[in-house]
Amino acid sequence: MTTILPIDQMIDTAKGTISRDIFVSPEFHREELEKLFTRAWLFVGHESQIPNPGDFFVSRMGEESVILCRDTKGSVHVFLNSCRHRGMKVCRYESGNTSLFVCPYHSWSYTTDGKLQGVPLYRVLYEGQLDRSEWSLIETPKLHLYKGTVWASWDPEAPDFMTYLGEAVDHLDQVLDCRDGRPGGSEVIGIHKWILPTNWKFAAENFLGDTYHNPSHRSVDMIGIGPSARAGQTGRRDNEYNKGQHVWVSYPQGHGVHSVWMPEEFDYQAGYQQYPIVDEYFRHCFQERKKRLGDKARIMPFTGNLFPNTSYHGRQPRGLCVWHPHSPTETEAWRFFLVDADAPAEVKDVLRRFYMRYSGPAGMTEQDDMENWLYATKASTGTIARRYPFNYQQSMGAYKHNDPIPGDVSVQITEQNARNYYDVYARYLKGDGWESLLGRGEAARQAAE
Amino acid sequence: MTRRNTLAWFALKQEIEDFLYMEADLLDQRMFREWLDLLAEDLVYFMPIRRNVKFGQHAEKENTRQGEGISWFDEDKWTLGKRVEQILTGVHYAEEPLSRVTHMVSNVRLLEVSPSPEDATGVVVGSRFLVYQNRVEYETNIFVGRRIDTLRRNGDSWLIARRELILEQNVLLAKNLSILF
Numbered sequence: 001m002t003t004i005l006p007i008d009q010m011i012d013t014a015k016g017t018i019s020r021d022i023f024v025s026p027e028f029h030r031e032e033l034e035k036l037f038t039r040a041w042l043f044v045g046h047e048s049q050i051p052n053p054g055d056f057f058v059s060r061m062g063e064e065s066v067i068l069c070r071d072t073k074g075s076v077h078v079f080l081n082s083c084r085h086r087g088m089k090v091c092r093y094e095s096g097n098t099s100l101f102v103c104p105y106h107s108w109s110y111t112t113d114g115k116l117q118g119v120p121l122y123r124v125l126y127e128g129q130l131d132r133s134e135w136s137l138i139e140t141p142k143l144h145l146y147k148g149t150v151w152a153s154w155d156p157e158a159p160d161f162m163t164y165l166g167e168a169v170d171h172l173d174q175v176l177d178c179r180d181g182r183p184g185g186s187e188v189i190g191i192h193k194w195i196l197p198t199n200w201k202f203a204a205e206n207f208l209g210d211t212y213h214n215p216s217h218r219s220v221d222m223i224g225i226g227p228s229a230r231a232g233q234t235g236r237r238d239n240e241y242n243k244g245q246h247v248w249v250s251y252p253q254g255h256g257v258h259s260v261w262m263p264e265e266f267d268y269q270a271g272y273q274q275y276p277i278v279d280e281y282f283r284h285c286f287q288e289r290k291k292r293l294g295d296k297a298r299i300m301p302f303t304g305n306l307f308p309n310t311s312y313h314g315r316q317p318r319g320l321c322v323w324h325p326h327s328p329t330e331t332e333a334w335r336f337f338l339v340d341a342d343a344p345a346e347v348k349d350v351l352r353r354f355y356m357r358y359s360g361p362a363g364m365t366e367q368d369d370m371e372n373w374l375y376a377t378k379a380s381t382g383t384i385a386r387r388y389p390f391n392y393q394q395s396m397g398a399y400k401h402n403d404p405i406p407g408d409v410s411v412q413i414t415e416q417n418a419r420n421y422y423d424v425y426a427r428y429l430k431g432d433g434w435e436s437l438l439g440r441g442e443a444a445r446q447a448a449e
Numbered sequence: 450m451t452r453r454n455t456l457a458w459f460a461l462k463q464e465i466e467d468f469l470y471m472e473a474d475l476l477d478q479r480m481f482r483e484w485l486d487l488l489a490e491d492l493v494y495f496m497p498i499r500r501n502v503k504f505g506q507h508a509e510k511e512n513t514r515q516g517e518g519i520s521w522f523d524e525d526k527w528t529l530g531k532r533v534e535q536i537l538t539g540v541h542y543a544e545e546p547l548s549r550v551t552h553m554v555s556n557v558r559l560l561e562v563s564p565s566p567e568d569a570t571g572v573v574v575g576s577r578f579l580v581y582q583n584r585v586e587y588e589t590n591i592f593v594g595r596r597i598d599t600l601r602r603n604g605d606s607w608l609i610a611r612r613e614l615i616l617e618q619n620v621l622l623a624k625n626l627s628i629l630f
């Protein structure tokens with residue numbers, strides 16, 4: 001599984017340069033699909049979307065359609081959404097409940113645990129030839145449920161999900177746990193799906209910790225669209241992080257987060273002005289969370305990206321976003337919006353309205369991101385453009401290990417998260433083993449030196 | 450049942466069509482603030498997300514619902530005012546430089562008239578929209594769908610009290626919905 005691409009020249013994070021080719025070339029796109037998306041753990045969906053036996057939700061893993069399904073006995077599966085006979089998509093509804101997936105083409109049918117059950121005219125046409133037990137729907141060999149979220153990998157050798165996630169778990173928890181610190185308890189209240197003409201890594205890298213792009217959001221910051229904007233406040237969210245130290249943290253598995261490390265003593269910052277019930281709710285959650293989590297409550301999440309393509313927003317707004325490559329220059333984005341399942345109705349309503357005006361193609365903040373990613377991709381496709389690498393030299397070396405929290409931590413805006421991400425990315429494209437992909441191998445040690 | 454073959458009916462239909470074309474023209478001429486003036490203070494502006502559902506489940510499940518969950522738009526006049534303000538900052542890069550937009554409105558039908566065509570103060574009007582957007586050089590989007598507007602008489606003009614936009618797409622094929630519909 002070696003590659004013909006001169007990856008080390010193209011991704012030179014010691015120098016801080018990365019070739020534009022990895023963002024625009026069909027070769028890199030193909031290599032990513034073959035060597036990265038077939039191995040890494042990918043986000044598939046959320047258990048709140050399939051609460052009952054027989055429930056299914058059609059999702060994607062990279063370029064391919066998959067079915068997330070709770071079988072009639074209650075176990076969760078992820079199947080490739082393609083019939084074993086001639087490949088027809090066996091499910092073209094987005095979600096629902098069924099006891100059988102019946103292929104529209106020649107009517108083979110599969111049970112919710114993936115087994116091939118019905119084959120029309122089996123006796124006459126297939127008896128003695130077709131062993132139905134060998135023609136189940138193709139299922140991901142690895143599946144993990146974590147606090148409501150569902151993750152899968154196509155690699156039977158992949159390490160378990162918690163090892164893969166590593167110490168980034170402390171930050172993901174702040175996204176998935178209830179606002180008052182109880183573990184899990186979120187639900188998906190809606191999904192955006194849209195096509196953006198950009199390379200998927202622009203989006204992943206943006207969430208990974210590109211705080212430097214803040215000026216591109218000047219328009220929303222000027223006019224104010226945050227939860228307290230109706231009270232005349234500018235900015236795009238409430239300032240919950242008043243006295244906190246912003247931290248940009250990267251992990252050997254390729255994940256990167258931007259969080260805030262609050263001081264030992266910190267108080268609730270009033271927000272949601274004009275919504276006293278919501279403000280009171282968050283004040284209460286804040287106190288409870290501090291009691292429950294102790295020191296861990298000092299981590300307040302901003303954004304992050306779990307390698308390779310699952311991004312999150314931690315609080316305002318709150319949700320997970322998955323960037324599915326269609327081609328080198330086209331991405332299908334899916335955003336899953338989260339709230340605490342047991343939050344009061346008024347809280348959910350204020351949040352969903354804020355999410356809609358902030359996020360996605362109709363979101364006043366993210367429209368400007370999309371504009372940037374599109375034209376950055378387009379302007380990098382040219383022959384001359386591709387001769388000149390991107391610059392990744394921001395805050396070189398300016399980080400400490402495990403200080404003040406686990407990971408490589410920078411306390412200034414940095415491209416370290418991106419440099420680390422592309423180091424790991426390069427190892428996938430070189431076909432490295434899992435030890436290396438988890439940042440424990442020789443290659444990783446050398447890169448760190 | 451209101452008779453639909455009276456002069457009053459046709460006069461009202463003509464008046465409403467003129468209003469819708471004038472409104473579309475304000476947007477296309479980028480007279481955003483003037484456009485906002487046509488919106489009632491209690492406006493509901495709603496564009497659901499459409500889903501692929503099994504035959505027979507369309508009424509129940511095809512469209513996301515106003516007032517719950519996530520839609521493309523489920524908002525009020527304040528939020529639309531923010532969208533206009535944002536465009537007018539000159540640094541909203543998704544609309545800077547401004548897109549070129551044409552709103553086509555057709556298939557106009559009066560669905561409800563109250564109290565009567567002669568002295569109508571409220572109208573529900575159905576139409577189709579075809580919105581063409583071209584931005585920068587090559588970026589082009591075509592948005593097509595149905596629209597149901599509730600209009601309220603305002604002197605010798607009208608105010609839009611409710612606008613429902615049923616876009617004929619599932620996965621949104623445009624990177625942004627940065628224009629007004």
Ligand code: FES
Pocket residue numbers: 083084085086087088103104105106107108
């Ligand atoms: S392709 Fe599915 S039954 Fe033939």
Ligand SMILES: [Fe+2]
Pocket residue numbers: 206213217365366369
């Ligand atoms: Fe952004």
